[in-house]
Amino acid sequence: MEVVRMYGGQAPIFILKEGTDRVRGKSAQSNNIAAAKAVADAVRSTLGPKGMDKMLVDSMGDVVITNDGATILKEMDIEHPAAKMIIEVAKTQEQHCYDGTTSAVVIAGELLKRSEDLIEQNVHPTVICHGFRLASERAVELLEKHSTSVTDEDTLAEVAKTALTGKSASAVKAFLADICVRAVRSVGIEEDDGERSVDIDDIKVEKRQGGSIKGSTLIDGIILDKERVHSGMPRSVNDAKIALVNSAIEVKKTEVDAKIQITDPSMLAKFLEEEEGYLKGLVDKLHTSGANVLVCQKGIDDIAQHYLAKAGLFAIRRAKKSDMEALSKATGGRIVTNIDDLKSDDLGNAAKVDERKIGDSDMVFITGCPEAKSVSVLLRGGTEHVVDELRRAFDDAVGVISVAWEDGSVLTGGGSVMAALSRDLRIYAEGVGGREQMAIEAFAGALEVIPRTLSENAGLDPVNTIIELRKAHAEGKGTYGVNVFEGGVMDMKEANVIEPLRVVEQAIQSATETAVMILRIDDVISSKAVSGAGMDGMDFDM
Ligand code: ADP
Numbered sequence: 001m002e003v004v005r006m007y008g009g010q011a012p013i014f015i016l017k018e019g020t021d022r023v024r025g026k027s028a029q030s031n032n033i034a035a036a037k038a039v040a041d042a043v044r045s046t047l048g049p050k051g052m053d054k055m056l057v058d059s060m061g062d063v064v065i066t067n068d069g070a071t072i073l074k075e076m077d078i079e080h081p082a083a084k085m086i087i088e089v090a091k092t093q094e095q096h097c098y099d100g101t102t103s104a105v106v107i108a109g110e111l112l113k114r115s116e117d118l119i120e121q122n123v124h125p126t127v128i129c130h131g132f133r134l135a136s137e138r139a140v141e142l143l144e145k146h147s148t149s150v151t152d153e154d155t156l157a158e159v160a161k162t163a164l165t166g167k168s169a170s171a172v173k174a175f176l177a178d179i180c181v182r183a184v185r186s187v188g189i190e191e192d193d194g195e196r197s198v199d200i201d202d203i204k205v206e207k208r209q210g211g212s213i214k215g216s217t218l219i220d221g222i223i224l225d226k227e228r229v230h231s232g233m234p235r236s237v238n239d240a241k242i243a244l245v246n247s248a249i250e251v252k253k254t255e256v257d258a259k260i261q262i263t264d265p266s267m268l269a270k271f272l273e274e275e276e277g278y279l280k281g282l283v284d285k286l287h288t289s290g291a292n293v294l295v296c297q298k299g300i301d302d303i304a305q306h307y308l309a310k311a312g313l314f315a316i317r318r319a320k321k322s323d324m325e326a327l328s329k330a331t332g333g334r335i336v337t338n339i340d341d342l343k344s345d346d347l348g349n350a351a352k353v354d355e356r357k358i359g360d361s362d363m364v365f366i367t368g369c370p371e372a373k374s375v376s377v378l379l380r381g382g383t384e385h386v387v388d389e390l391r392r393a394f395d396d397a398v399g400v401i402s403v404a405w406e407d408g409s410v411l412t413g414g415g416s417v418m419a420a421l422s423r424d425l426r427i428y429a430e431g432v433g434g435r436e437q438m439a440i441e442a443f444a445g446a447l448e449v450i451p452r453t454l455s456e457n458a459g460l461d462p463v464n465t466i467i468e469l470r471k472a473h474a475e476g477k478g479t480y481g482v483n484v485f486e487g488g489v490m491d492m493k494e495a496n497v498i499e500p501l502r503v504v505e506q507a508i509q510s511a512t513e514t515a516v517m518i519l520r521i522d523d524v525i526s527s528k529a530v531s532g533a534g535m536d537g538m539d540f541d542m
């Protein structure tokens with residue numbers, strides 16, 4: 001309880017509600033730092049090609065096996081507010097760059113660990129924050145110097161392969177990289193002024209378990225995880241004219257609860273006939289508009305199914321809204337609500353619509369679309385867990401390719417750039433002098449956590465590796481990084497370990513910002529037992 005004691009024997013004044021917890025000064029700082037470091041330690045062992053996977057079991061018993069930093073942190077139920085801030089780092093990284101989540105978190109943890117040492121040596125947190133900011137700005141400037149600009153497909157494939165290394169999909173990385181490059185290239189837009197952009201959402205992914213990863217394919221069109229509603233319909237339609245309807249094809253229910261009293265059998269027959277007639281009318285309208293395929297977002301009545309089949313149409317029901325939109329975009333069709341309004345120029349076009357058996361059930365493929373700005377990828381894998389992790393690896397790979405293609409700048413990985421930056425920053429620190437120098441040196445040391453962890457995870461001696469790495473960089477071998485497969489150091493350029501500049505830049509920036517944010521806190525005031533109250537809505541001035 002917070003009590004302010006007044007002079008002169010006045011009664012104490014309570015400024016905070018009863019039950020409020022308050023931790024101040026050094027202990028607030030060390031608590032926060034400890035929590036943040038704990039989060040970083042939790043994902044550390046997954047970093048790099050030799051990183052291990054984690055198995056996460058939620059309260060419902062569902063299992064996720066992954067190597068992906070962001071996924072691990074998302075699945076972990078973390079309470080501590082400072083720990084949550086570290087998770088934000090991973091989220092930001094994932095959203096902007098698709099990769100480098102573990103690296104960002106590990107760097108943030110290391111920055112905080114090194115600040116702890118500085119605080120012990122009586123360097124004030126504000127000085128540390130200032131030094132870290134200077135170092136981070138400098139590092140970002142220097143990154144440009146170490147980057148090369150390339151956008152040829154081979155390099156893009158190498159970027160994807162680097163992102164896939166160490167994941168369970170690693171064994172088939174060349175195969176997957178190829179799919180990813182083709183997918184990004186087919187949806188990528190290049191303006192006349194050289195500005196490039198990729199809308200990742202134009203790459204639709206369908207997962208299907210059963211079969212092997214090698215059965216995964218890229219389809220120039222759209223895949224729907226659906227089957228035709230009636231077995232009497234054709235299995236495949238060439239030169240498809242597709243009606244996209246977002247309302248149910250069934251007899252309209254009355255809004256009010258009405259009862260119809262039927263007194264003789266002929267009335268019943270007439271009543272049913274009427275209903276049938278209505279549905280038949282709808283199908284006729286579809287038919288006369290020229291449609292030979294119907295994709296309905298809602299249900300299709302049994303009787304309507306029968307008439308559709310009789311009219312030789314191929315129909316799918318309960319398509320996802322996102323699929324409807326993708327179809328509209330790819331086929332040039334318009335989504336209509338009322339079939340009465342359907343005109344022939346509302347119909348979408350595709351060279352072929354067909355149903356194929358994939359694994360143990362059917363899927364519908366819509367290919368040869370005129371506006372094929374969207375492509376689909378079908379991911380296959382032995383079991384659900386394999387397919388799920390493959391999906392995450394695929395997202396990373398497609399993401400980094402799109403980032404590399406948009407920006408056109410790449411760096412060598414394997415800790416090479418971190419080692420180079422570390423060296424540059426130590427030289428820079430000398431010029432700054434004072435206590436900030438200590439902070440910049442700590443920052444320089446913290447970046448080496450990447451090569452150090454890469455070698456640790458590969459079962460190598462981290463101290464030896466860092467010594468060898470520093471030696472190589474001192475000799476001007478600026479692209480040397482950790483040889484995680486044979487030990488020692490090697491040229492990452494030759495080994496084709498390449499990553500987008502944006503991934504590294506963002507990792508350094510968000511790790512620094514978060515470390516600074518945590519360091520500036522010297523007072524934690526927490527209300528009791530308001531579950532679910534997180535850090536949301538709190539402002540930190542930086
Ligand atoms: P993140 O979540 O940070 O992307 P990863 O587990 O994907 O973590 O590991 C990324 C790190 O592994 C990067 O520093 C990258 O340069 C490095 N790396 C990838 N492939 C290799 C390789 N063949 N040799 C050495 N380092 C590699």
Ligand code: MG
Pocket residue numbers: 099100101163396
């Ligand atoms: Mg990665």
